[in-house]
Amino acid sequence: MTVMATAEAETQVCTDPVIRNQWHAVADLDEIRRGELRTLLLGEPLRCWIDSGGAARAAAGPDREIEVRTDYGYLWATLGKPSGGVFDVPETREHDRRTLNALTVGIEVSAPRAVENFLDMAHFPYVHAGVLGEEPHTEVAEYRVEERDGELWAFDCLFYQPRAAAASSQAVLAEYVYRVPHPYSAMLYKSSPTDASRMDAIGIFIHPLTATRIRAHLFISVLDDVSADREIRRFQQGVIAQDKPILENQHPKLLPLDPRAETPIRADRSAIVYRRWLSRLGVTYGVIPAAEGVRT
Amino acid sequence: MITLYDWELSANCYKVRLLMSILGLDHHAVPVDFYPGWEHKSAEFAKINPLGHIPVIDDDGYVLRDSHAILVYLAARYDKSGRWYPVDDPEVLGETASWLLFAEGTTNTASAARLYVNLGYDFDIDAVRAGAHRLFGVLDEHLWFREREGLDWVTSSPHPTIADLALFPDVALSEEGGVSREDYPALRRWTDRFRQIDGFTVMPGIFAPSRAAPPG
Numbered sequence: 001m002t003v004m005a006t007a008e009a010e011t012q013v014c015t016d017p018v019i020r021n022q023w024h025a026v027a028d029l030d031e032i033r034r035g036e037l038r039t040l041l042l043g044e045p046l047r048c049w050i051d052s053g054g055a056a057r058a059a060a061g062p063d064r065e066i067e068v069r070t071d072y073g074y075l076w077a078t079l080g081k082p083s084g085g086v087f088d089v090p091e092t093r094e095h096d097r098r099t100l101n102a103l104t105v106g107i108e109v110s111a112p113r114a115v116e117n118f119l120d121m122a123h124f125p126y127v128h129a130g131v132l133g134e135e136p137h138t139e140v141a142e143y144r145v146e147e148r149d150g151e152l153w154a155f156d157c158l159f160y161q162p163r164a165a166a167a168s169s170q171a172v173l174a175e176y177v178y179r180v181p182h183p184y185s186a187m188l189y190k191s192s193p194t195d196a197s198r199m200d201a202i203g204i205f206i207h208p209l210t211a212t213r214i215r216a217h218l219f220i221s222v223l224d225d226v227s228a229d230r231e232i233r234r235f236q237q238g239v240i241a242q243d244k245p246i247l248e249n250q251h252p253k254l255l256p257l258d259p260r261a262e263t264p265i266r267a268d269r270s271a272i273v274y275r276r277w278l279s280r281l282g283v284t285y286g287v288i289p290a291a292e293g294v295r296t
Numbered sequence: 297m298i299t300l301y302d303w304e305l306s307a308n309c310y311k312v313r314l315l316m317s318i319l320g321l322d323h324h325a326v327p328v329d330f331y332p333g334w335e336h337k338s339a340e341f342a343k344i345n346p347l348g349h350i351p352v353i354d355d356d357g358y359v360l361r362d363s364h365a366i367l368v369y370l371a372a373r374y375d376k377s378g379r380w381y382p383v384d385d386p387e388v389l390g391e392t393a394s395w396l397l398f399a400e401g402t403t404n405t406a407s408a409a410r411l412y413v414n415l416g417y418d419f420d421i422d423a424v425r426a427g428a429h430r431l432f433g434v435l436d437e438h439l440w441f442r443e444r445e446g447l448d449w450v451t452s453s454p455h456p457t458i459a460d461l462a463l464f465p466d467v468a469l470s471e472e473g474g475v476s477r478e479d480y481p482a483l484r485r486w487t488d489r490f491r492q493i494d495g496f497t498v499m500p501g502i503f504a505p506s507r508a509a510p511p512g
Contacts, residue, residue, distance in 0.1 A: 028332055030332060031332065034334075037416075039416070101332055103331065103332065104332060104415070104416075105414050105415070106413045106414050106415070106416065108413070108474070215416070228327075229329060229333065230327045230328070230329035230333060230335065231327060233329055233332075233333065234303075234304055234327045234329075237304060237305055237500075238304050238305075238500050239500075240500075241304075241305050241499075241500030241501050242500045242501070244414075244472065244500075244501060245471065245472065245501055245503075248471065248472070
């Protein structure tokens with residue numbers, strides 16, 4: 001039962017080992033430098049702070065200290081035992097880039113729904129009209145999706161964009177590459193308006209509060225020596241704030257993995273592959289697993 | 297030229313942008329990195345507003361803070377129709393002041409709930425949501441009676457005033473704070489009418505009127 005699954009998910013602590021064993025981006029480091037953060041992670045209470053020695057720490061449940069990492073300006077925490085570190089973002093080692101957190105925003109949606117929306121180009125002319133798309137340029141051209149080293153990648157994604165980035169001065173046919181290195185995080189690379197040979201990187205790193213509530217951290221690493229931090233942030237903030245009401249009105253909030261649950265079109269190839277990949281990884285938290293979908 | 301110290305996701309800054317759009321006033325926006333930069337709390341911004349909040353306008357050297365004060369000033373100075381803030385109509389002016397005060401209440405409840413959900417502000421979420429519902433109930437009933445009188449807006453004027461404008465963003469964005477408008481049909485009809493006003497403009501989270509909707 002879809003409705004039941006959503007209602008129950010709100011109160012459920014996560015027992016899904018695949019998701020428990022991930023590193024989750026739980027805070028912008030600047031956020032906890034300003035003071036202790038009390039929040040949730042996968043339905044459990046979570047406390048994050050900077051200790052007197054300057055180290056970031058976190059405790060889950062009543063008071064169980066858990067492992068953390070500090071990468072790319074965020075605090076990453078886990079409730080389980082990850083097999084390695086946080087996925088690599090090589091762009092952060094290129095020192096001519098501007099790397100920052102554009103926004104941390106609460107959204108009443110499951111993590112997989114947010115990732116799937118991030119991968120979708122077809123909504124650009126409607127939700128981000130005049131910025132990332134514009135009618136009548138609504139067609140999503142054929143693109144390819146493949147799995148590489150346990151990650152999903154989508155190539156050859158081309159889309160007409162009136163204003164592709166903060167530094168844009170004219171409409172372009174923007175080229176996108178998508179990367180899904182983590183069940184609850186995704187990156188996109190798009191042609192840089194300031195350097196045609198390189199790509200801007202934008203990431204959505206999700207902090208799953210519960211199965212149906214998240215905080216989305218919007219990571220950016222761009223080639224832009226003109227715009228101030230505030231202008232780079234302003235552009236990306238405007239984009240995600242337009243997505244928020246769309247995401248919050250999706251039903252069910254959990255992402256159905258059964259192939260028959262929602263009707264896809266050709267443009268949804270990346271969504272289809274993403275759902276299949278979550279099924280294969282055995283993810284059960286934040287989704288309606290395929291087997292359950294068949295029963296409903 | 298009017299300078300606006302602005303953050304795009306702020307409902308209070310949107311009120312000022314909305315009135316300037318409706319009145320056809322050009323402006324120059326200075327983005328303030330409200331979140332996550334906390335620029336409004338910086339020593340530099342304290343020179344512009346020691347209270348550390350936005351919006352603030354600078355109209356050729358005349359500096360004014362607080363969204364509702366800015367609406368009063370802009371409408372009184374630049375609205376040639378004299379209808380958005382009718383200084384010559386004491387009754388409508390009194391009602392406008394009353395509903396502007398009411399809009400401070402929606403800021404402290406509906407907008408607070410939105411800040412709690414979106415940015416993790418520390419509010420008693422149940423209390424602010426309950427407060428928002430109490431105010432929405434009052435406004436919904438008021439608008440229902442106005443409709444019976446053949447009136448479309450919160451005051452007794454046949455034309456919208458800055459009171460409607462000051463109330464609109466918190467109402468239109470309420471779902472973001474988990475405050476549903478399902479039980480307030482007159483309030484929903486009023487937001488639909490508001491979106492049809494000439495010069496209406498959107499902010500992230502607020503959508504343009506559907507093209508299929510009839511005008512007026």
